[in-house]
Amino acid sequence: MNHVNKYGPRDWSSIRSKGLLCRTGKSCRLRWVNKLRPNLKNGCKFSLEEERIVIELQEQFGNKWARISTYLPGRTDNDVKNFWSSRKKRLARMLQAKHTSPSSPLPAKQSNSGDTLRYLPLTWEIANEASSSTQVDEQPSCVDQSREMLLPPGPIDPCLIHYNPNLLPLEMMAPEKSMNVDCPAADFPIQVPFAPTMPVLPVPLSPESQELVARLDNGCLTHGFEQEDGTGSVDPEMMFSQELPQQNSDVGGENNLAAPDSFFDDFPADMFDHIESLPSPSNWRPIPRDKMRHTE
C-alpha cells in the first residue's frame, strides 16, 4: 500500500528490487488489483444484476474477463472469472447428473421452483452438450442449485432490459464517480448496463423467481423475441447489437476517452492520500490462528 501511495499502481518490479517484499512484482500487482485496490467489493456475492451482466457480456465478448469487469464496478477480472467458472462447474455437474439419471426427479430444492421449471426449454441444455466446449461455456445453466433458477443468456426479454446507451465502462468514468461504489451491489450509485424492472406480483417471490415468471409470461423462452407491439419476432443477435453499447467494440480503440492503463495516471497526485494506509506495527494485534488467512 505504501508503495502504491508513493509511486502509484505501477513499477511493481521495484517492490522486489527495493527489498520491500520477497514477492515478485507480478504477484504484488495481482494482489493490488484483486484485493488492495480501493472500492473493491470484497466479500460481496454477485448480485442477480451482476450475474446478468456477466452472462450477457460473456456471450458478447467471450472470456474477456478484464473487459467484462470494466462494466462491473468493484469487481475484478479475477472475480468475474471465478464466478463464471463456478457456474460452469455447477452446470457440468448438473448436466452429468441429468445424463446419468435422466428419469430421476430433481432435488427437492430445485423442484421447489415447482411448475415453472417444467416450462423451461430443457432442450437448450441438452443441445449445448453436443456443441463445442466454448459453446457450453457461453450457455450457463437454467437451473441453479443454490439459487432457484438462472436463465440462459439469451434470449432475454427486451422488456426487462433497459440499457443505458450513455453508460461507459467503469474505467472510462470520471474517477469521482467510479470511486463511490458501495456494497451491496443493489445500491449502485453507478448505473449498470442492464437494469431490469421486476414485475410486481401478489405473492412474495425471490427476484430470480419474479424474473423467471416475467419471462414465462412473455413466452420469450420458447418463442424468441417479440416486438414491443407483440408482432413478429426479433433476432436476438440483432437486438444485442442494438442494445449493447456501441462503444463496447471500441474499448481499447481510438474512440476511447481513456484506456484502462491511463486510468490511474489521470488521477490527481494526492488521490492515494485517501487510501487507508497500513497500521503501524505498534498497532498490530495478534490474529487468532483460526481467523488467520492470507494476511499480507
Add this chain to the structure above:
DNA sequence: AATCTCAACAACCGCAATCTG
C-alpha cells in the same frame, strides 16, 4: 462431533503485448 461436498476465493503460471534502452 466428525466427515464430506461444494462454492467462493486467492494465488500461481504461462503467454502475449507493450515498453524501454
Add this chain to the structure above:
DNA sequence: ACAGATTGCGGTTGTTGAGAT
C-alpha cells in the same frame, strides 16, 4: 530493428469455510 524487462490477461490449481450428511 532488436532484445530484455515489464505489464496485463486468461487458465488453472490450491485453500478455506459453510452447509449437508
